[in-house]
Amino acid sequence: MRDNQTPSGETPSESAPPLLPGATASSTALPPSLLDSAEPAEAAAHPTHGAKVRGWWTLLLVLAQIGGSIALITPLAISMAVRLQQLAPQHSEYLGYITSAGALGALVVAPLAGILSDRTRTRMGRRTPFIAGGAILGLVALAIMAAAPNVFLLGVGWVLAQLTWATANGALVFVIADRVPERQRASVSGLNGFASLVAPVLGSIIGAMLVSDIYLLFLVPGVIGLMLMLLFAFVGAREDVRALPPTEGKLGLGGVLRNYLFSPRKHPDFAWNWLGRFLFMAGLTIATTFGTFFAAERLTGGDVAAVAGIAAILGLGGVVAAAFGALGGGFVADKLRRRKLLVFISGILFAAGAVTTALAYDMPTFLAGGVVMQLGIGIFSAVDTAVILDIIPDPKASGRFLGIAQLAISLAQSTAPLIASLLLLLVSPGGQQNYTPLFYVAGVITVVGGGIILTRVKGSR
Known part of the structure; x- marks a missing residue:
């Protein structure tokens, strides 16, 4: 396997953003109104290390991320479950099959969208067609x-x-690679990640307000996402790139696939971290796939529509906990210069929250379990990213390796719902759904994932 080339034979950009594949650095010409002053020579030599982006540009980016996430998360959290109960009330396991199919589709399209947008040359820019079109x-x-x-x-x-929404959301992060200088990239990426935490809460609130009308329940989040995406696409992401030289080399399926392979033997730390991340995200996904149905069973007598209001309350507590975990975990990790232990602690916290949720029969206990799980998720999302940056095999190919790290999440999100559905069938004799074991399994898997990173990854403290 070749560890340092893209399908076109170029070395992947070291400036690609964390956790999304396909972004490469390229020359960009930004309107002066979007940028503070910068050294012209530095900007010419290193397009992504040049002029400082302004606060309002970052605000538009964050709003676009919130909008795109609302459009994608609200159906996953509420709308699909409500519609599925209308269409097949006795077959909640279908939700796992549907979400797995969607995640597999996103897994296939994400690398290709990045490569295609790198090769796009339009008056409006490379990423704008993918943001707006998606x-x-x-x-x-x-x-x-x-x-x-x-x-x-x-x-x-x-x-x-x-x-479509994964393409649009992914292109937002490609813009960070194109536009944000290195000295700002961590803060901008952090704000972008915080936007992803806010979106589920807003989506839950929107769902609670619109749950009585199935069309509005699906379309209002989509309209919000579309408006905020278009605002950023045509104001923040716009750039004329027609003068850029075309990308060399033919685009082939074999080249794309090779770009997402690496040698575990040559890079054992990266491989162990990849496995630990996959297991943590698989546990998270198993615990959340049937969360709406489980909450309905325990709190509303099986009425899925009535869970929308409860989801909004749980979501609000969860986002506060996740934000606290992400910001606090990152600060503590940098202050103590200890990352792996916090990753393991995040797995333990998630497992504790999952067990608490499994034993919950009232709203306060449910809320406590959800908050503890989200605290673990927030810590993991911040600190494990720092571990990856510590052990990345080739800084010159950071975009490629961070893309491979994202595949751990994508594969977990695509396979875990199917595993959860099969497990649900095994533990539910006689057709009576038994969701409780899913939370126990999820807790064990996350602890194992954190333990692998703690004990097997040697290149990070």
């Missing part, structure tokens, strides 16, 4: 889901929604 088609996909007369079309709509 959001427009994403709204169409949500409309298909709202109007779906059967489970099959609901699943088709969700796969399309994943493909």
